[in-house]
Amino acid sequence: MAENTTQRSARPLAPATTSGPDGSGSPAHRPLGRAEGGENSPKALAFLVVMWLAVAFALIFLLTLIVTTFIEGLPRLDSRLLTEYPASDPERAGAKPAILGSLWVIGTTAVMAIPLGIAAAVYLEEFSDRTKWFNRVIELNVQNLAAIPSVVYGLLTLAFLSFVGVGNKNMVIVGATALALLILPVIIISTREALRAVSVEIRQGSLALGATPLQTTWLQTLPAAVPGIATGSILALSRAFGEAAPLLVLGGLVFLSFDPNGILSGYTTMPIQIFNWVGRPQAEFHVLAAAASILLLVLLLAMNGLAIFIRNHYQRRW
Incomplete structure (x- = not known):
């Protein structure tokens, strides 16, 4: 009797079927992308055509925007853009304070947001008790805060500074505070996803060797x-x-x-400088704005490239 039970349990299970309109059995789960009438059905082909048209339209629009901006700003992609200060004469104007201000603001933002975001993510993912209501409230609010428009964070920072009586709001530390609030939910969410992707065997092996949960998180998971x-x-x-x-x-x-020279100094950034030049009536300032936009795009691509390099470097190590 036991042998028969073992043999029955060892038999491969038949694929689950569902009864169609005609009463015939069909697989319960279809491969992703297969329409009810087959891969070559009109609905599937129409969906693929619409999808590729949407992708092509987005790429064409993006490339057109980049090429036209590059052509317009190419005459002012020179050393003056990097070394000169803003001026009423577009031929002598540059974006040096905006470049330095952007570096100061982003550097201060990173110092404020990254450690706090990682610490919050580690707590929520590794140590928090999900049965407690306040932990669930925190997780829900983090998700919601990531979708709030950026201008709202500026208004919240402005209201808080006015409440505590800070008069001078044009300081690097103030701008960095608003941007830190803006990216903090993004850092928390991405860090939690990275921690969640770590194999469970790494945690279990560390705990089995006698490490505490804190040691496991600090020395293995992170x-x-x-x-x-x-x-x-x-x-x-x-x-x-x-x-x-x-x-x-x-x-x-x-x-x-x-030049901005500290977290308490006045500042401007490249997006603000571009906004100012675009609003000027002279066409020469529009050329300057296009050149600064190209420089901003190059810096953003460099940051994204750094992210890819770091990811690939550490993935090879692990």
Whole structure:
């Protein structure tokens, strides 16, 4: 009797079937992308055509925008753009303070947002008790905060500074605070995904050897999640690098004739400078704006390339 039971349990299970309209059996699960009438059905072909047309339209639009911007800004892609200060004469104007201001703001934003975001993600993913209501509230709010428009963070920062009585809001630390609030949910979400992707066997092996949960997280889980954490953090900083709305709300300067030299100094950034030049009536300033846009695009691509390099480097190690 036991042998018969064992033999029955060892038999391969037949694929689940469902009864169609005609009463015939059909597989319960179809391969993804297969329409009810088959892969070559009119519905499937129509969907593929619409999908490829949408992709082609997006690529053509993007390439057209990049090429036209490059052609317009090419005459001012010179050393003056990098070394000169803004001026009323477009031939003598440059974006040096905006470049330095962007570096100051993004550097301060990274110092404020990345450690806090990683720490929050580690707590939520590795140590929090999901049966507690406040942990569930935190997780839900983190998801919602990631979808809030950037200008709202500028308004929240402005309201808080007004409440505590801070008069001078045009400081690097103030702009970095707004951008840190903007990217903090993104860093938390990406870090949690990176931690979730670490194999369970790594945690179980460390705990089996006598390590504490804190030691396991610090010495095993976090190093294994570095590629995903670094990629998510750099991409979040790339988003902050191109933001102008929250900084304009906080009074970011559109005309700066000195170099930012600290977190308490005045500042401007490249998106703010581009916004200023685009609003000028002279066509020469529009050329400057196009050249600065190309420079901003190159810097963003460099940051994305750094994220890819870090991810691939640490993936080879692990």
